[in-house]
Amino acid sequence: MSQQFCPECGGVLYYDIPMKRYLCKSCGLYVTKDEIRDIKDKSKEREEDSRKKKTRQHDEYLSWWLGSKKR
Numbered sequence: 001m002s003q004q005f006c007p008e009c010g011g012v013l014y015y016d017i018p019m020k021r022y023l024c025k026s027c028g029l030y031v032t033k034d035e036i037r038d039i040k041d042k043s044k045e046r047e048e049d050s051r052k053k054k055t056r057q058h059d060e061y062l063s064w065w066l067g068s069k070k071r
């Protein structure tokens with residue numbers, strides 16, 4: 001079985017065989033494999049959201065800057 005790492009804190013996850021869940025001994029996260037995948041998906045979405053916002057702000061600033069230069 002491959003080693004899993006905590007999606008919240010990056011700590012080592014220990015597999016609880018009877019419960020079929022992973023336990024993080026660093027932050028106490030107690031999740032199934034599916035839940036780990038959900039948390040990873042959500043954090044990826046968050047990253048993409050903030051990247052999109054940053055790009056949009058940059059574009060607005062750039063067009064403002066270019067526009068003010070022409071005048």
Ligand SMILES: [Zn+2]
Nearest residue numbers: 006009024027
């Ligand atoms: Zn953790």
